[in-house]
Amino acid sequence: MSHFDVAYVRSQFPALRRVIDGRPVAYFDAPGGTQTPQRVLDAVTDYLVNHNSNTHGFFAATEETDAILEHAHRAAADFLGCDWTEVSYGANMTTLNYLLSEALVREMEPGDEVVITALDHEANRGPWLRLAERGIVIREVPVDAATCTLDWEAFESLVNPNRTKVVAVGYASNAVGTVNDVARAAKLAREAGAWSVVDAVHYALHGPIDVRALGCDFLLCSAYKFFGPHVGLMYARAGATEHLEPLRLRTQEQRAPFIWETGTLNHEGLAGAGAAIDFIADLGERHVAMARDRLPAGLRGRRRAVVAGMLAAEAYEQPLAQWLREQLAGIPGVTLYGPPESSPRTSTVSFTLDGFTAEQACRALGARGIFAWDGHFYAIRLVEALGLIERGGLIRVGLAPYNTAGELERLVEATRDLSRSVR
Numbered sequence: 001m002s003h004f005d006v007a008y009v010r011s012q013f014p015a016l017r018r019v020i021d022g023r024p025v026a027y028f029d030a031p032g033g034t035q036t037p038q039r040v041l042d043a044v045t046d047y048l049v050n051h052n053s054n055t056h057g058f059f060a061a062t063e064e065t066d067a068i069l070e071h072a073h074r075a076a077a078d079f080l081g082c083d084w085t086e087v088s089y090g091a092n093m094t095t096l097n098y099l100l101s102e103a104l105v106r107e108m109e110p111g112d113e114v115v116i117t118a119l120d121h122e123a124n125r126g127p128w129l130r131l132a133e134r135g136i137v138i139r140e141v142p143v144d145a146a147t148c149t150l151d152w153e154a155f156e157s158l159v160n161p162n163r164t165k166v167v168a169v170g171y172a173s174n175a176v177g178t179v180n181d182v183a184r185a186a187k188l189a190r191e192a193g194a195w196s197v198v199d200a201v202h203y204a205l206h207g208p209i210d211v212r213a214l215g216c217d218f219l220l221c222s223a224y225k226f227f228g229p230h231v232g233l234m235y236a237r238a239g240a241t242e243h244l245e246p247l248r249l250r251t252q253e254q255r256a257p258f259i260w261e262t263g264t265l266n267h268e269g270l271a272g273a274g275a276a277i278d279f280i281a282d283l284g285e286r287h288v289a290m291a292r293d294r295l296p297a298g299l300r301g302r303r304r305a306v307v308a309g310m311l312a313a314e315a316y317e318q319p320l321a322q323w324l325r326e327q328l329a330g331i332p333g334v335t336l337y338g339p340p341e342s343s344p345r346t347s348t349v350s351f352t353l354d355g356f357t358a359e360q361a362c363r364a365l366g367a368r369g370i371f372a373w374d375g376h377f378y379a380i381r382l383v384e385a386l387g388l389i390e391r392g393g394l395i396r397v398g399l400a401p402y403n404t405a406g407e408l409e410r411l412v413e414a415t416r417d418l419s420r421s422v423r
């Protein structure tokens with residue numbers, strides 16, 4: 001296919017059939033969690049109906065469970081570009097990051113430093129900030145409120161070869177879509193002998209991830225942001241983890257990736273996560289012609305298909321997002337927030353509308369079947385820096401591959417009506 005087959009994509013998502021007051025729902029809430037394709041629903045149901053069991057036994061259901069969990073790990077490895085033993089699953093990104101911070105702090109001494117950023121979601125700040133109780137010094141890279149981008153000069157000066165032990169940075173801002181140069185951050189960390197921890201939760205829906213090319217030690221994301229169920233996953237680079245002592249039981253497997261997987265996992269969630277990645281691979285196989293000129297050489301099998309799927313979705317969404325920004329910019333009272341047009345960004349568009357708090361605007365949109373989020377989305381330092389806390393934060397419109405130009409027209413029209421109503 002040389003164009004993106006959005007009709008096919010939409011046909012895969014039963015939720016898109018929902019109607020409110022005679023109007024089909026337009027889901028623009030993807031940065032809070034995407035909708036779920038039929039094959040993921042089927043995988044979850046099939047697991048619970050036909051294979052529900054615990055692991056490592058000697059009867060059919062337990063052996064099938066082992067195979068399904070391994071499939072989830074192998075699919076995630078193709079999603080991230082690593083070995084399957086480097087991917088661990090957990091409750092969600094936040095919980096995995098707390099586990100990680102607890103493991104890394106054991107290797108630190110009071111006075112050691114962790115670098116975090118003001119652009120990040122609290123999930124990649126809170127676990128590190130807590131280490132201050134144990135004498136770890138936290139350094140924060142400021143954000144430039146005018147461009148919603150990191151201050152890289154400050155970043156470079158804050159990473160210290162003698163003291164920095166961790167550099168924690170987001171791949172993309174879930175509030176305004178800024179994509180950070182995480183390879184640069186990982187390089188700074190490496191040169192200082194520190195670990196790099198990348199929060200890829202928002203980015204994961206918007207472009208292919210290649211952990212080897214990024215050169216990071218840890219990268220975390222959540223399957224519910226890319227069509228899967230509510231489970232989190234973490235890449236931990238083989239070689240970065242040998243001496244670490246994560247919280248775990250002596251009875252669990254002591255090797256990667258299981259050493260990070262405490263308790264019984266959400267098996268049906270992992271079944272769905274594997275199916276979500278297969279769904280992306282299916283998109284890639286259907287749209288390989290769209291992605292061919294951007295596909296790195298040497299990729300094979302599902303990894304190649306996943307990268308093609310992400311590139312095709314990105315190529316579809318980026319012009320839609322640009323069109324949306326242009327239209328919103330022309331509506332009286334709208335202020336857009338995000339990086340300059342020339343900077344890398346996801347298809348997430350955030351704005352305020354004079355005369356409305358973000359909540360009031362999202363309620364009015366919601367009544368028209370347009371689902372968009374309001375608030376700070378836990379990216380609270382950024383929203384503080386933008387001076388928007390009192391106004392209830394931002395109105396956030398997040399695109400996913402199932403959104404259409406027609407839905408965006410509805411959103412623009414509704415925003416225009418709201419703007420007129422107070423002028």
Ligand SMILES: Cc1ncc(COP(=O)(O)O)c(C=O)c1O
Nearest residue numbers: 092093094121123174201202222
């Ligand atoms: C950028 C970013 N990081 C981290 C998180 C937290 O992820 P989880 O809900 O899996 O803990 C989110 C959730 O919205 C997010 O958008």
